[in-house]
Amino acid sequence: MNKEFQLFPEAASSVASSVDELYFFLIGLTIFFSVLVAGLILYFAIKYRRGNRHVDRLQHPAPIWLELSWILFPIPILLFIFFWGASLFFKIYRPPDNATEITVVAEQWMWKLQQPSGRREVDTLHVPMNQPVRLKMISQDVIHSFYVPAFRLKQDVIPGRYSTLWFEPTKEGEFQLFCAEYCGTEHSQMIGKVVVMEPNEYQNWLAGGTTNEPPEVTGAKLFEQYRCGSCHTLDGTRGRGPSLIGIFGKQVRLNNGRVVKVDDDYIRKSIYTPAAQVVEGYQPIMPTYEGQLSEEAVMQIIAYMKSMTQQAPAAQGEKTE
Numbered sequence: 001m002n003k004e005f006q007l008f009p010e011a012a013s014s015v016a017s018s019v020d021e022l023y024f025f026l027i028g029l030t031i032f033f034s035v036l037v038a039g040l041i042l043y044f045a046i047k048y049r050r051g052n053r054h055v056d057r058l059q060h061p062a063p064i065w066l067e068l069s070w071i072l073f074p075i076p077i078l079l080f081i082f083f084w085g086a087s088l089f090f091k092i093y094r095p096p097d098n099a100t101e102i103t104v105v106a107e108q109w110m111w112k113l114q115q116p117s118g119r120r121e122v123d124t125l126h127v128p129m130n131q132p133v134r135l136k137m138i139s140q141d142v143i144h145s146f147y148v149p150a151f152r153l154k155q156d157v158i159p160g161r162y163s164t165l166w167f168e169p170t171k172e173g174e175f176q177l178f179c180a181e182y183c184g185t186e187h188s189q190m191i192g193k194v195v196v197m198e199p200n201e202y203q204n205w206l207a208g209g210t211t212n213e214p215p216e217v218t219g220a221k222l223f224e225q226y227r228c229g230s231c232h233t234l235d236g237t238r239g240r241g242p243s244l245i246g247i248f249g250k251q252v253r254l255n256n257g258r259v260v261k262v263d264d265d266y267i268r269k270s271i272y273t274p275a276a277q278v279v280e281g282y283q284p285i286m287p288t289y290e291g292q293l294s295e296e297a298v299m300q301i302i303a304y305m306k307s308m309t310q311q312a313p314a315a316q317g318e319k320t321e
């Protein structure tokens, strides 16, 4: 078959066939009832036509069992579809813990990607076959949408907040990547491909390339360059700002009494709009870094903070709550 034109894309991820099953079930159900209703309309139109004297055309009220049946009969069908769809939804949107994190920054009109090993690419994403991959995505400007038809997956990539997409490719090869949200003049050119490789080949590919600095290493350099350490100590002692050692994933109390979790979005917000979330007991003196640090740089700093939490000695006596 012509590979350029396919009525139905290949199914190349662990969820693709499940999505197709639900899709075809809905199509089949729709066709069944459409044909049934259209057929009945036609049948009754002929049977009760003007001039057919053999039928009684007097208006009777519909009997109660008939009224009830068209209310009660569709309910189990609809609930069945609901629970089927919901369970699939949870499967698609709950990433497994062991997924490899790859960062995605969308920008008019390209996809910038970075592997955990540091290798970067634009518009092409290399991933290992039969291994879960999680994309942490954000937009530098307007709303874009990461869409891989062969994986049956699409997720908006929005400015100001991280969104997540995970998948497990099941077929080796190249698959098309589209931007599925109108984002300006060259929206239709914002296309790329996902290259699925054997895990060994993928490891070899990772080792190649020129930009192989892991994000947390770049993050550490940025931390130096922007002198973050002049307020935020890395040894747990108190500075002008809270220490950043071992805080990732913990809860922190703000000066407005709210308790929030230190996660990717919290750190990003603290860098761009520091005054919005000031930790209890500190002054709102941190300047904003909006316009100075790109979304990529912020992701790298977050990677650095995560790595510090992983390295932090457990003996510090920190509580999770």
Ligand code: CUA
Pocket (backbone or CB within 6 Å): 106, 109, 143, 144, 145, 179, 180, 181, 182, 183, 184, 187, 188, 190
């Ligand atoms: Cu990006 Cu359309």
